[in-house]
Amino acid sequence: MAGRVDEVMSAIRERIAARTLQPGAKAPSIRAFAAAAGVSKSTVVEAYDRLAAEGVLEARRGSGFYVAGRSPPLALAELGPRLDRLIDPLWVSRQSLEAAPGTLKPGCGWLPSDWMPEDAVRRALRGLARAPHPNLTDYSPPLGVPTMRSLLSRRLAGFGLEAPPDQIMLTESGVQALDLVCRFLLEPGDTVLVDDPCYFNFQALLRAHRVEVVGAPWTPSGPDLDQFEQILIARKPRLYITNSGPQNPTGATLSAVTAHRLLKLAERHDLLIVEDEVYADLEAEASPRLAAFDGLERVVVIGSFSKTMSAAGRCGFVAARREWTEGLIDLKVATSFGGGGLAAELTQAILMDSAYRRYLSSLRERLARARGETLARLRPLGLTPWVEPAAGIFLWMRLPDGLDGGEIAQRALAEGVVLAPGEAFSASRGWRGFLRFNAAQSGEAPIYEVLDRAIRQAGAGR
The missing domain is CATH 3.40.640.10 (Type I PLP-dependent aspartate aminotransferase-like (Major domain))
Structure with a gap:
């Protein structure tokens, strides 16, 4: 029951965060919410009581539950389905932007500083x-x-x-x-x-x-x-x-x-x-x-x-x-x-x-080499390219044996490597078996050592 209660609580929080339920508005009736969500009335009662204890809702005797207080500040992470923040689009960006010096970032979206003009x-x-x-x-x-x-x-x-x-x-x-x-x-x-x-x-x-x-x-x-x-x-x-x-x-x-x-x-x-x-x-x-x-x-x-x-x-x-x-x-x-x-x-x-035009010409050649070298190091680990790009920074790689990119990213992050799991790029929450690699940021050998361990550990835990 606890899992269904948490789901009901999250659904109400999302409506409040998206402002479809405004302060002072009446929450859906217990009977109506239970029918719409396919849960028992007791589950909704428990969820509403917990939200009331947190100060999110307030109970009015004989009338029902109402949204309490003022409208909260817009919280983007609360909009849409509740996700592991390792696969949330906002959190993937923050991992790269806030990474400590020395962190390896094959999942980030920009060139290394020493590649720039x-x-x-x-x-x-x-x-x-x-x-x-x-x-x-x-x-x-x-x-x-x-x-x-x-x-x-x-x-x-x-x-x-x-x-x-x-x-x-x-x-x-x-x-x-x-x-x-x-x-x-x-x-x-x-x-x-x-x-x-x-x-x-x-x-x-x-x-x-x-x-x-x-x-x-x-x-x-x-x-x-x-x-x-x-x-x-x-x-x-x-x-x-x-x-x-x-x-x-x-x-x-x-x-x-x-x-x-x-x-x-x-x-x-x-x-x-x-x-x-x-x-x-x-x-x-x-x-x-x-x-x-x-x-x-x-x-x-x-x-x-x-x-x-x-x-x-x-x-x-x-x-x-x-x-x-x-x-x-x-x-x-x-x-x-x-x-x-x-x-x-x-x-x-x-x-x-x-000099900028010459730089671009050399950058394209350098990226072509980096894409080839990155592919050569990923293939032995069981990753395969969805397509081999003719230009650009990125490689979209399929993980072996249906492994989950979010799980691999979590294991790699614990060892100081920021990866970009496929689900973060998908509005439908698909592409879980993929990772995006930035070829320009993928030259360090420890990246592949960490990735290899993460893949082995994830595979062994299945």
């Missing part, structure tokens, strides 16, 4: 400091530094996308770009479609917007369009969020055929699309872009340079249809005022440095 960053900083009128202290215009937007317009043209500078808005990061687009396009309760698996912070951010997140199965050439269409018919999502270029976490790329069919479905079902360009510079030859085929009609492009340039001096952007620009500007002003121009000017200076 530090010399180019230093040159750009010195150049800004010597400039006659550097924007070191003032706000930038709401759209952002004009010369940087012109540079971005030319870069996007290289992907076949015509985006004039006045349809590009600079942001503090790629995450802020997505947040602003979600604020602009979504209302609480809307349905949003993501790839399954997808970048786990898409899910975390969407929780904050209190929308329903649905995953569409991903294949080596893009989303499974038959299932994609079924979801469009059944759930009528407002928005679809995806990566362009090497997809995170799988490393797969969208095919031109899939892109064309997907856009036809989007038009037929009035679906808007956000395409994240954050990994664009990791491809020597650009893979198909939805926005290039669509011309920013129903596709919004976001991106940043944190993965290839600097996560310390971040600069992101949004490229969208012209009539949306004013609304996005207003949201940016409301949430971050004018924004800072220093990071944008720093990013522009690095992009215009010829």
Whole structure:
């Protein structure tokens, strides 16, 4: 009975955290909740009594149970099903960001510091400091530094996308770009479609917007369009969020055929699309872009340079249809005022440095070697690639014998190795038998020693 009581308590807490049960609101009647949840009335009574003892509910004689106190602060970890925090999208991020020095992080999503173009960053900083009128202290215009937007317009043209500078808005990061687009396009309760698996912070951010997140199965050439269409018919999502270029976490790329069919479905079902360009510079030859085929009609492009340039001096952007620009500007002003121009000017200076282009070329070659070396070390441990990426940072690896990635990650974390279990990337809580590896962060031999032990121990415990 204790397990069912805990389930009822968690369900009520989730409703309060999501604010579907407000302070002072009456909790579902014991009879109604028992019938809906398929549990006994005594189970619900016990759960409600415990919540009342904790101060979450208050009992009113002859009337029932009511939500007590004020509305609690928004707790993203409480939204959605209760999960082991090792597979929670927010906690996976925090493990990597808060890791102590010396922690090995093959599960993180960025390059090691010594892989980044530090010399180019230093040159750009010195150049800004010597400039006659550097924007070191003032706000930038709401759209952002004009010369940087012109540079971005030319870069996007290289992907076949015509985006004039006045349809590009600079942001503090790629995450802020997505947040602003979600604020602009979504209302609480809307349905949003993501790839399954997808970048786990898409899910975390969407929780904050209190929308329903649905995953569409991903294949080596893009989303499974038959299932994609079924979801469009059944759930009528407002928005679809995806990566362009090497997809995170799988490393797969969208095919031109899939892109064309997907856009036809989007038009037929009035679906808007956000395409994240954050990994664009990791491809020597650009893979198909939805926005290039669509011309920013129903596709919004976001991106940043944190993965290839600097996560310390971040600069992101949004490229969208012209009539949306004013609304996005207003949201940016409301949430971050004018924004800072220093990071944008720093990013522009690095992009215009010829050394940065040479760096990207060498980085792609270095990543190709790292992917090959990482695969060669994982295969003897029984892991197999879902697809062998042509570019990018990530390898999406299947564990042997149906082992659980969350369990493997827990064992590895106890030995100072941060892994990224597959379930954290899945809106449907699937892909449990997978791990994502960052090839650039997977060069240390102890990673494989710890992984080998974790796999053996998990296998022996089955």
